[in-house]
Amino acid sequence: xxxxxxxxxxxxxxxxxxxxxxxxxxxxxxxxxxxxxxxxxxxxxxxxxxxxxxxxxxxxxxxxxxxxxxxxxxxxxxxxxxxxxxxxxxxxxxxxxxxxxxxxxxxxxxxxxxxxxxxxxxxxxxxxxxxxxxxxxxxx
Amino acid sequence: xxxxxxxxxxxxxxxxxxxxxxxxxxxxxxxxxxxxxxxxxxxxxxxxxxxxxxxxxxxxxxxxxxxxxxxxxxxxxxxxxxxxxxxxxxxxxxxxxxxxxxxxxxxxxxxxxxxxxxxxxxxxxxxxxxxxxxxxxxxxxxxxxxxxxxxxxxxxxxxxxxxxxxxxxxxxxxxxxxxxxxxxxxxxxxxxxxxxxxxxxxxxxxxxxxxxxxxx
Amino acid sequence: xxxxxxxxxxxxxxxxxxxxxxxxxxxxxxxxxxxxxxxxxxxxxxxxxxxxxxxxxxxxxxxxxxxxxxxxxxxxxxxxxxxxxxxxxxxxxxxxxxxxxxxxxxxxxxxxxxxxxxxxxxxxxxxxxxxxxxxxxxxxxxxxxxxxxxxxxxxxxxxxxxxxxxxxxxxxxxxxxxxxxxxxxxxxxxxxxxxxxxxxxxxxxxxxxxxxxxxxxxxxxxxxxxxxxxxxxxxxxxxxxxxxxxxxxxxxxxxxxxxxxxxxxxxxxxxxxxxxxxxxxxxxxxxxxxxxxxxx
Numbered sequence: 001x002x003x004x005x006x007x008x009x010x011x012x013x014x015x016x017x018x019x020x021x022x023x024x025x026x027x028x029x030x031x032x033x034x035x036x037x038x039x040x041x042x043x044x045x046x047x048x049x050x051x052x053x054x055x056x057x058x059x060x061x062x063x064x065x066x067x068x069x070x071x072x073x074x075x076x077x078x079x080x081x082x083x084x085x086x087x088x089x090x091x092x093x094x095x096x097x098x099x100x101x102x103x104x105x106x107x108x109x110x111x112x113x114x115x116x117x118x119x120x121x122x123x124x125x126x127x128x129x130x131x132x133x134x135x136x137x138x139x140x
Numbered sequence: 141x142x143x144x145x146x147x148x149x150x151x152x153x154x155x156x157x158x159x160x161x162x163x164x165x166x167x168x169x170x171x172x173x174x175x176x177x178x179x180x181x182x183x184x185x186x187x188x189x190x191x192x193x194x195x196x197x198x199x200x201x202x203x204x205x206x207x208x209x210x211x212x213x214x215x216x217x218x219x220x221x222x223x224x225x226x227x228x229x230x231x232x233x234x235x236x237x238x239x240x241x242x243x244x245x246x247x248x249x250x251x252x253x254x255x256x257x258x259x260x261x262x263x264x265x266x267x268x269x270x271x272x273x274x275x276x277x278x279x280x281x282x283x284x285x286x287x288x289x290x291x292x293x294x295x296x297x298x299x300x301x302x303x304x305x306x307x308x309x310x311x312x313x314x315x316x317x318x319x320x321x322x323x324x325x326x327x328x329x330x331x332x333x334x335x336x337x338x339x340x341x342x343x344x345x346x347x348x349x350x351x352x353x354x355x356x
Numbered sequence: 357x358x359x360x361x362x363x364x365x366x367x368x369x370x371x372x373x374x375x376x377x378x379x380x381x382x383x384x385x386x387x388x389x390x391x392x393x394x395x396x397x398x399x400x401x402x403x404x405x406x407x408x409x410x411x412x413x414x415x416x417x418x419x420x421x422x423x424x425x426x427x428x429x430x431x432x433x434x435x436x437x438x439x440x441x442x443x444x445x446x447x448x449x450x451x452x453x454x455x456x457x458x459x460x461x462x463x464x465x466x467x468x469x470x471x472x473x474x475x476x477x478x479x480x481x482x483x484x485x486x487x488x489x490x491x492x493x494x495x496x497x498x499x500x501x502x503x504x505x506x507x508x509x510x511x512x513x514x515x516x517x518x519x520x521x522x523x524x525x526x527x528x529x530x531x532x533x534x535x536x537x538x539x540x541x542x543x544x545x546x547x548x549x550x551x552x553x554x555x556x557x558x559x560x561x562x563x564x565x566x567x568x569x570x571x572x573x574x575x576x577x578x579x580x581x582x583x584x585x586x587x588x589x590x591x592x593x594x595x596x597x598x599x600x601x602x603x604x605x606x607x608x609x610x611x612x613x614x615x616x617x618x619x620x621x622x623x624x625x626x627x628x629x630x631x632x633x634x635x636x637x638x639x640x641x642x643x644x645x646x647x648x649x650x651x652x
Binding site: 293294295296297298299300301302303304305306307310311319320323327332335336338339340341342344 | 436440462463464465467468476478479480481482483484487488498514516519520521523524525527528530531534535543588589
């Protein structure tokens, strides 16, 4: 049983190829520090995230999940990020109703050049999940 | 198609209380199309139920399966073995499906995961609209192809009523007044004389409920 | 004893009707007061029937009270709460109680009322109900069976001269006339120019059909605005809203009475139609004041 101070959140990030993943890449190139707790999954578009992917991530023990897509109006596939936003909202509702809580999931919008924003999102989520504690599903 | 919507998760959890091994059964026809009970929806529901169980300290067995259609007994043959291994079936089919499963496997409890709403069609993605009430005596030839029994909130045969306003219905200002639509459609088709025809009182017993139809 | 309504309708005089709304309960004190206040001042008195889908003491009961007290009642029947058996049975009963006038309505929808989960009946609609009255008068019921003792009624219906769009309403009006309506009480009229146009159309269909213009008492500018926004078929012109708003504090109701009186007077002087139907919902006590303001 790990204590709060030793808890290292495991966070899955679904990042779109055109913006979010590019920003993450750029953050690496710029040597911007962001927590290593983030495991990034690259998608062609945030709109390809399925409700089930998000739920399965939690089911398999992720403490937190975020979806990162292009800025609104800037999606390479026009509306993919809007659809992702709606699906994330739907997933948040499910997380609330099962007792996991909507705060463990988030959606971020950023452009390919916004490396600091990606780092900030990663930091924000890590801190948030650290505060919330390990997912109650883990280790059961 | 039959349009149904999933019951809230809390209600489903209450329904499955006391059962330890549950088969969540989807339907690949109507309820898959209205995004309520297809194999995708089954997967999402089972994932949610499993996580909810873990959080509340339970550890029930959930099985997932989807058949082509729940409303035909032949399509249920394939779940016969699975049924022997569970205490309850949570059906994500419409009310017909739930009862078909129940009749086919009477020894097991079949729980309705959906609330069946109406016969309708998609208006656009995510929005389904009722179009037919199954009255058994179709008069669409007399009303320009618009069903007053279904689309008029009062089911009037000689409409509109006094509650119509700018072509919308008093019951829901987002809904069109069916009789205004019928008027406009008949006008466009040059058949306004049909609007003036007196429709006598409806035969409500054309289909004596519960309905049964046989080909002779 | 009041004169039979049909006689008054055909007498050529300017007809005045009004209505009482029964209580939600068995305390008939106020209803009896309203009946006594109005029965001799108007040619006939409607009793509303679960108006606005709010459950109340039935129109049939109210009409019997009016009859007992020497007035001339108009039974209101909606198709929302009773199927064709109950409607026919009520007509038989009403007839034996001396009631001879019936206003055939479709009825407001369930959701607007106070029993939002109830089943709406609508076995018949207003046109079919009118025909039902005529069928029963010929000695048969809707099932084709002979009646042991027939009925006779002066049936009426409503029409909304300010419906938008107006064409379907005009066609429905024609249907109601063809189904046997002898008189019409209209939805609220405020714009007499529009109303005149409607009357032209009506007289063109049948110059003998009796039309009573609906006069709904305005109690405040807010009420007028509310009706404009929420009640289908009622349009209070801005000029009247302004007039209501211009009243001194506490004098809005009097303004409403003046306006109603003025409308009635004008309709009568210009013989725009055959009479008026005064609706002062929950304010039946001021109907005599409206009549006075109209010059009666």
